[in-house]
Amino acid sequence: MDWRSVTFDWNRARAFLVTAEEGSLSAAARALKLAQPTLGRQVEALEAELGVALFERSGRGLRLTPSGHELLEHARLMGEGARALSLAAWGQTEALEGEVAISASDAYASYLLPPILKRLHAAEPRIRIEIVVSNDLSDLSRREADIAVRNVRPTEPDLIARKVRDAMARLYATPAYLDRLGRPGLAAGYNAADFIEIDANNSLMRLLNTQGFSLDQANFPYRCRNFTVMWEMVRKGMGVGILDDRIGDADETVERAVPGFEPIAFPIWLVAHRDIARSRRLRVVFDALADGFSA
Structure with a gap:
């Protein structure tokens, strides 16, 4: 069969x-x-076009039929091909203009990126920057961002x-807060201090207790997964927090x-994706x- 005679709607395959x-139409729609x-x-149009049932309902979600399982890998290959085509088309330009999306954590996006981007804009004013603020890993292959600042390789x-x-x-705190504590010189002197936890797994408490602290849940009246909010709480004298020293040391x-x-x-x-080249x-x-970042 000549592939040029085949008509196929990629949108339907992507929907499938x-x-x-x-796992559900509602999640896929979002x-x-x-x-x-x-x-x-x-999805229904693709089933009619192919003459097979792709899904059967299972509770609140959908379950692939045997035919759906068999065709899923072909759809994935099509998806990879479509993404590769999009990336190649996006990258085929030498013009220093257009949009670039940068993914970074809330703290880096708030405190470290702005001066870098200000210098970049002065040098290349036709480049537009979108900042994708996320503490999770952005999927660069799916173009959630073009470049990501990460703490893992x-x-x-x-x-x-x-x-x-x-x-x-x-670790940082306001001078007034440290004065109230009596400015203890050893970790043991912070047993009465308040700390701000940064995730749901008590990772900061466990980390500090390996360094001579003796802290329990009573020392962590606040928990916040947003570093920028945590830092504002520290700045307001609500307790002790932990942050990159390039940010902390610069805050008077x-x-x-x-x-x-x-x-x-x-x-x-x-x-970044390899197509950055x-x-x-x-x-x-x-x-x-x-x-x-290296300066």
Whole structure:
């Protein structure tokens, strides 16, 4: 059969693929930013076009039929091909203009990115930057962002990474708060202090207790997974928090807490899709970020 004579609607195949991956029409509709009835019609149209049932209802979700399982891998291959085509088309330009999406955590997006991007804009004013604020890993293969600032090295084979520095996380509090505590010089003197936890797994408490502290849940009256909000709580004198020392040391409203505390080292990686080599615009932004974070 001549492939040029075949007519096929990729939107329907994409609707099938995302519905299979998400497990329900409602979740797939949110992922594709479509109305659920529209998505449902696309799946039904593909079933009618192929002459097979792709899903059967199971409780509140959908379950693939045997035919659906058999065709899913073909749909995935089509999806990878479509993404590769999109990435190649996006990258085939040498013009230093257009949009670049950068994914970064809330703290880095708030405190470290702005001066870097200000210098970049002065040098290349036709490049527009979108900041994707997320403390989770953005999927660069799916174009959730073009470049990501991460604290872990990627393992995906289609991504490249450059380690720009080893950062140090330290404990901070306001001078007034430390004065109220009596400015203890040892970790044991902080048994009556309030700390701000940064996740639901009590990771900060466990970390500090390995360094001579003796803390329990009573020492953590606040928990916040947003570093920017946590930092504002520290600045308001609500307790002790931990943050990258490039941010903490630059803030005149706080100072380092706990003399002798061993800072926590963690890497900063810049990550991008391998197709960055085809786009001068992306390379310029990537290099500007590398220079800014490593300075």
